Amino acid sequence: xxxxxxxxxxxxxxxxxxxxxxxxxxxxxxxxxxxxxxxxxxxxxxxxxxxxxxxxxxxxxxxxxxxxxxxxxxxxxxxxxxxxxxxxxxxxxxxxxxxxxxxxxxxxxx
Amino acid sequence: xxxxxxxxxxxxxxxxxxxxxxxxxxxxxxxxxxxxxxxxxxxxxxxxxxxxxxxxxxxxxxxxxxxxxxxxxxxxxxxxxxxxxxxxxxxxxxxxxxxxxxxxxxxxxx
DNA sequence: CACGATACATAGAGTCGTTATGTATGTCAA
DNA sequence: TTGACATACATAACGACTCTATGTATCGTG
Numbered sequence: 001x002x003x004x005x006x007x008x009x010x011x012x013x014x015x016x017x018x019x020x021x022x023x024x025x026x027x028x029x030x031x032x033x034x035x036x037x038x039x040x041x042x043x044x045x046x047x048x049x050x051x052x053x054x055x056x057x058x059x060x061x062x063x064x065x066x067x068x069x070x071x072x073x074x075x076x077x078x079x080x081x082x083x084x085x086x087x088x089x090x091x092x093x094x095x096x097x098x099x100x101x102x103x104x105x106x107x108x109x110x
Numbered sequence: 111x112x113x114x115x116x117x118x119x120x121x122x123x124x125x126x127x128x129x130x131x132x133x134x135x136x137x138x139x140x141x142x143x144x145x146x147x148x149x150x151x152x153x154x155x156x157x158x159x160x161x162x163x164x165x166x167x168x169x170x171x172x173x174x175x176x177x178x179x180x181x182x183x184x185x186x187x188x189x190x191x192x193x194x195x196x197x198x199x200x201x202x203x204x205x206x207x208x209x210x211x212x213x214x215x216x217x218x219x220x
Numbered sequence: 221c222a223c224g225a226t227a228c229a230t231a232g233a234g235t236c237g238t239t240a241t242g243t244a245t246g247t248c249a250a
Numbered sequence: 251t252t253g254a255c256a257t258a259c260a261t262a263a264c265g266a267c268t269c270t271a272t273g274t275a276t277c278g279t280g
């Protein structure tokens with residue numbers, strides 16, 4: 001089980017990166033994150049949907065209602081311009097923390 | 111300014127890694143994190159002290175009151191056994207998220 | 221002697237994941 | 251046909267956590 005704080009910190013960067021490869025919808029995002037993490041990241045829908053709603057209200061992503069081949073309704077999300085900017089910022093910040101942590105483990109400064 | 115969620119997720123791993131190099135105290139931890147991040151990570155004491163208290167109550171670290179050369183009181187923290195275990199777990203989880211993110215970003219340019 | 225740096229502590233407000241619950245449809249086997 | 255399971259979205263209550271503000275106290279320096 002991944003720590004709650006780490007889930008919170010990684011959710012938005014992961015969603016943005018996923019959507020940068022093309023539009024997707026909630027359920028599929030959960031499946032893809034699980035697959036890409038070897039089953040270790042198991043997001044719940046109760047966690048994901050509020051995140052998507054917040055990101056949409058902040059203008060990072062936009063949504064449209066669509067249908068699957070079988071006629072089931074889906075809400076497809078895609079990146080907006082601000083979302084791409086946010087994604088770049090996230091990557092910078094992750095790199096920073098990661099290098100500080102790596103430096104500590106090796107006894108080096110950034 | 112680093113995102114709040116990322117601060118929350120990185121605080122405990124950073125503190126554990128710092129203390130694994132030797133005991134330290136609140137104020138010095140803030141300074142060292144700032145130095146090691148090139149000034150980009152600026153923790154506040156209002157954020158750090160509760161984190162230290164929680165980590166101590168969970169048995170990850172222990173504290174002792176000491177004095178500086180000038181006689182000022184300091185609360186020195188050091189790693190306990192559980193803290194070393196927790197540090198290893200944090201490193202695993204960070205590596206996982208980092209590799210998933212890296213995989214997504216790499217695929218984005220293919 | 222005033223000011224900034226050092227040093228620790230806590231309360232209130234706001235945010236976020238977790239867990240639980242609700243609604244609804246499609247697939248497949250007994 | 252019926253039951254179980256996967257698909258698909260949504261929200262509320264709860265607890266945990268950071269941020270901001272505030273308080274206390276000491277030390278060095280001009």
